[in-house]
Amino acid sequence: MFFDEGALVAVLTTQPLDRALDYKAPEGGCHLGAFVEVPLGPRKVIGVVWGPGQGDYDYNKIRSVIRVLDVSPMRAEMVSFLEKSAAYTLTPLSAMLRLCTRAPGLGDPPSMRKVYRRGTGEPDRVTKARTQVLETLAEYGDLSFTLKELAEMAGVTSSVIKGLMKQDVVHEEDSPRDQPYPRLDPALPGKKLSADQEAGAKMLAEGVASGTYGTTLLRGVTGSGKTEVYLEAVAAALRSGRQALVLLPEIALTSEFLTRVEARFGAKPAEWHSGATMTERRRIWRMVGQGQAQLVIGARSALFLPFQNLGLIVVDEEHDTSYKQEDGVLYNARDMAVLRASICGAHVVLASATPSLESWANAQAGKYTRLELTSRFGPAVMPTMGTIDMRSEGLPSDRWVSPALKKEVDARMARGEQAMLFINRRGYAPVTLCRACGHQIACDHCDARMVEHRFLKRLICHQCGESKPMPEACPSCEAVDKLAAVGPGVERLGEEAAALWPDARIATLSSDMYGSARALKAEIAGIAEGAADIIIGTQLVAKGHNFPKLTLVGVIDADLGLSGSDLRAAERTFQLMRQVAGRAGRAEAPGTALLQTYQPDHPVIRAILAGDEEGFWQAEAKEREQAGMPPYGRLAGIILSGPDVAAVFEAGNQLARNDRALRDVGAQVYGPAPAPIARVRGRHRVRLLVKADKSVALQRALAKWVSQIKLKGDLRLAVDIDPQSFY
Numbered sequence: 001m002f003f004d005e006g007a008l009v010a011v012l013t014t015q016p017l018d019r020a021l022d023y024k025a026p027e028g029g030c031h032l033g034a035f036v037e038v039p040l041g042p043r044k045v046i047g048v049v050w051g052p053g054q055g056d057y058d059y060n061k062i063r064s065v066i067r068v069l070d071v072s073p074m075r076a077e078m079v080s081f082l083e084k085s086a087a088y089t090l091t092p093l094s095a096m097l098r099l100c101t102r103a104p105g106l107g108d109p110p111s112m113r114k115v116y117r118r119g120t121g122e123p124d125r126v127t128k129a130r131t132q133v134l135e136t137l138a139e140y141g142d143l144s145f146t147l148k149e150l151a152e153m154a155g156v157t158s159s160v161i162k163g164l165m166k167q168d169v170v171h172e173e174d175s176p177r178d179q180p181y182p183r184l185d186p187a188l189p190g191k192k193l194s195a196d197q198e199a200g201a202k203m204l205a206e207g208v209a210s211g212t213y214g215t216t217l218l219r220g221v222t223g224s225g226k227t228e229v230y231l232e233a234v235a236a237a238l239r240s241g242r243q244a245l246v247l248l249p250e251i252a253l254t255s256e257f258l259t260r261v262e263a264r265f266g267a268k269p270a271e272w273h274s275g276a277t278m279t280e281r282r283r284i285w286r287m288v289g290q291g292q293a294q295l296v297i298g299a300r301s302a303l304f305l306p307f308q309n310l311g312l313i314v315v316d317e318e319h320d321t322s323y324k325q326e327d328g329v330l331y332n333a334r335d336m337a338v339l340r341a342s343i344c345g346a347h348v349v350l351a352s353a354t355p356s357l358e359s360w361a362n363a364q365a366g367k368y369t370r371l372e373l374t375s376r377f378g379p380a381v382m383p384t385m386g387t388i389d390m391r392s393e394g395l396p397s398d399r400w401v402s403p404a405l406k407k408e409v410d411a412r413m414a415r416g417e418q419a420m421l422f423i424n425r426r427g428y429a430p431v432t433l434c435r436a437c438g439h440q441i442a443c444d445h446c447d448a449r450m451v452e453h454r455f456l457k458r459l460i461c462h463q464c465g466e467s468k469p470m471p472e473a474c475p476s477c478e479a480v481d482k483l484a485a486v487g488p489g490v491e492r493l494g495e496e497a498a499a500l501w502p503d504a505r506i507a508t509l510s511s512d513m514y515g516s517a518r519a520l521k522a523e524i525a526g527i528a529e530g531a532a533d534i535i536i537g538t539q540l541v542a543k544g545h546n547f548p549k550l551t552l553v554g555v556i557d558a559d560l561g562l563s564g565s566d567l568r569a570a571e572r573t574f575q576l577m578r579q580v581a582g583r584a585g586r587a588e589a590p591g592t593a594l595l596q597t598y599q600p601d602h603p604v605i606r607a608i609l610a611g612d613e614e615g616f617w618q619a620e621a622k623e624r625e626q627a628g629m630p631p632y633g634r635l636a637g638i639i640l641s642g643p644d645v646a647a648v649f650e651a652g653n654q655l656a657r658n659d660r661a662l663r664d665v666g667a668q669v670y671g672p673a674p675a676p677i678a679r680v681r682g683r684h685r686v687r688l689l690v691k692a693d694k695s696v697a698l699q700r701a702l703a704k705w706v707s708q709i710k711l712k713g714d715l716r717l718a719v720d721i722d723p724q725s726f727y
Helices: 077-088 095-099 130-137 146-153 158-166 194-210 226-239 255-265 278-289 300-304 331-345 357-364 403-413 490-500 515-527 567-579 603-610 612-629 645-657 699-708
Strands: 010-012 022-023 035-040 043-052 112-118 170-176 214-220 244-249 269-272 295-298 311-316 347-353 371-373 386-388 418-422 431-434 452-453 456-461 466-467 483-486 506-509 534-537 550-555 590-599 634-640 668-681 682-694 716-721
Touching: 010 035, 010 095, 022 035, 077 095, 077 331, 077 716, 112 130, 112 146, 130 146, 130 158, 146 158, 158 431, 194 214, 194 226, 194 371, 214 226, 214 357, 226 244, 226 255, 226 311, 226 347, 244 300, 255 295, 269 278, 295 300, 300 331, 311 331, 311 386, 331 347, 347 418, 347 466, 357 612, 386 603, 403 418, 403 550, 403 590, 490 506, 490 534, 506 515, 515 699, 550 567, 567 590, 567 603, 567 612, 590 603, 603 612, 634 645, 634 668, 645 668, 645 682, 699 716
Parallel strands: 214 347, 214 371, 244 295, 244 311, 269 295, 311 347, 386 590, 418 534, 418 550, 506 534, 550 590
Antiparallel strands: 010 022, 010 043, 035 043, 112 170, 431 483, 452 456, 456 466, 634 682, 634 716, 668 682
C-alpha cells in the first residue's frame, strides 16, 4: 500500500503511547511499513507507518512526516509477529516496536571508513615488510581492507602501509561501514557424521527444504554432536536462498561455536548480542533487512531483527532460563521463536540434552517432531555418575571439598587430566554475619543479603547491583574484626582449592570476575587447550563448553536447588546437574561426575544417577498434570511495585477483591503477597498469581481485570504470562 503526499497515515512510534498517531505523508509519499522520522511535541522520534490515518482530528492541525528513513520497510510478517506477541504478553505495541528498532543511528546517513587496496605506483625500494603487503594484496585480488586488517594479514605495522600510500603503491579510499556480510558456502564439506547424526541431519534438512512451518525437538545426550546436525539444517536453509538464525544462551562466550560455523561455511556469520559495537549492530540490522546477512548468531533479542526471508530458527540449549526476559517486555524467546516461524513459514529446531518440560510435553502430544541422538560422537562415552554422601564425610564447617572428592581430583592431576569443581553461587560468600550481634549485612535498597566478592574487595547486591566496600566494623554494633563470611561461593571455593592443591593451575570461571566478554572468551579458550588443571565454575560452565582434557566433574552442593517452593526446582536441578556432568569425558578419556549431597535418596538425585531421563520427565509431568500446573495448566504473574508499601498492597487487594473477570473464565487468583524479595531498588513488590485451565483464553480476561485499577503516582503493574521465576 502506498500513501501519496498529504494522505493521512497512522504512525506507531517507540514512545509509551497507547495508539498510533496521525501524520500527513511527506513529499514523495511513503509505503506501508516505512520507517519514518516524525515530530512529537518538540522532539523528533522514529516510527513505522502502520496503516491509514484515523482522520478524527482537524486536518489542518496534523503535522507531516519529516522524512522516510533509508532502510528496508517493515514486512507484513513482522507486523503480524509484533501484534501477536503484544497480544500474548499483554505488552503495548510501542514497547514491542522498541525491541525491533534497537540498532542505533537508523536514521543516520551511511557512515564511512577508510579502506586500502593496491594502487598504481611501485615502491622506490623493496623490503621484506613491503613485499608482504604487496603479496597479501595480490593474493586477494581487488579486495580492500581496513588498515588494521591489512596490517594483521601482512604481519607488518601500520606505518609500513602508510609509507606505501605516499608512493600510491597502496591507495586509500572511503567506503561505507554497512557492508554486506561475506557469503557463506553451504556446499563446503561438513564433519563426517555418525549414522544417527546423518539420519537426523537429513530429516532436519528435508523439513527446512519443504519451506513450511514445523518444529523439531532435537534431543541428544551431551557431546552427541547436536551442533553438527543442526548446522546441516542451516546449510539446507542457505541452499534454498533463505536466512537462518541460531539463538544461544551465552552469545558473548561462543568463540568455539563461531569457529565451527566458519569451518563449515567458509566465512563468519553476523553476531548480535550486547557485546557487539553500536556500529556493528546497525550494520547487522540493515544487512539482515536487505538479505545481505545469511546467518545470524544471536541472543534472544535477535528474534526481532528484520529478516527478509527467514527459513530456520535454531534455539540451542532451549531449556536455558536466560531465554526468558525478566524485565521490560516479559517474553520467552523459545516460545516467540515458534510464533515467528509459524508466521513466516520457517522451521524451528529446539536443541537440548535436557529439554524443558514444556517442549517435552509438546513432543509427546505430537505438536513437535522428536529427534533423538542417543550416543556421544566418536570414541567418547557418557560419564559415570556417582554421589558422595556428605553425612559420612566428617567435613569441618568451613570446608566444602570432601576427602573422597579430593582423592578423585588427585588421581586426575597425576594423570595430567583436568578436574572441575562446580558451585552455582557467584562471589566469595552469600552472607556476611557479625559474630558479636548476629547482624547480617543487607542491601540498603533491597530485601536481600549482600554477597561478598573478595576478588573485588566489595559487597554486592545481586538484585540491584548496589556495591559498597567491605566494612572493617559491624554496621549495627560497630564491633571490629567480628564479621564472618558464611557459606561458600565460587571465589571461596577457589581459595580452598588453592590450599588443597598448591601446585595446581586453577582457573575460576564466573561472569562477574572478568572485565569483558573477550577476556572471558580468552580464558575459556585457554582452558580448552589445557592451560588449567582445576576449573572452578558457576552455571556459566554448564553452557555447551567443550574441554577435551576434562575427565572429572565434582558438584560441591547438589542439594542447592532442591529446597524452596519453586515450581521448576526439580526440573532445573535435574537439567543443571546433567548439563554440568556432561562436561566430563567428551574426548577419548572416560569421564566421571560426582555429586556431593546430604540427600542421596532424594528422587531427583536418584533420577540424575540413573540417567533415566524419560522416567524423570514422565514422573514430573504426572505431578504437574495432577496439580493443573504448566504445561498442563496456565499461570500468569502480576507484579505490583512502588515506593509506598501500603499503596502497593492496597492496589493488590483491590485487584483480588474485584476478580469477576477471572472467575467468569474459571480462573483463580492467589494473593496479594509480598514477593520473595519484597523490595528491590527501593521499590516494594507485591505479587498475585492467576491460575487457569490450559484451554482458557486467559489474556482477554487478564486485560479486562487489570484495566479496573488506575495506577497513581509511582505505582507500576507488570503482567508476566507463563512466569519462569517467582522472585
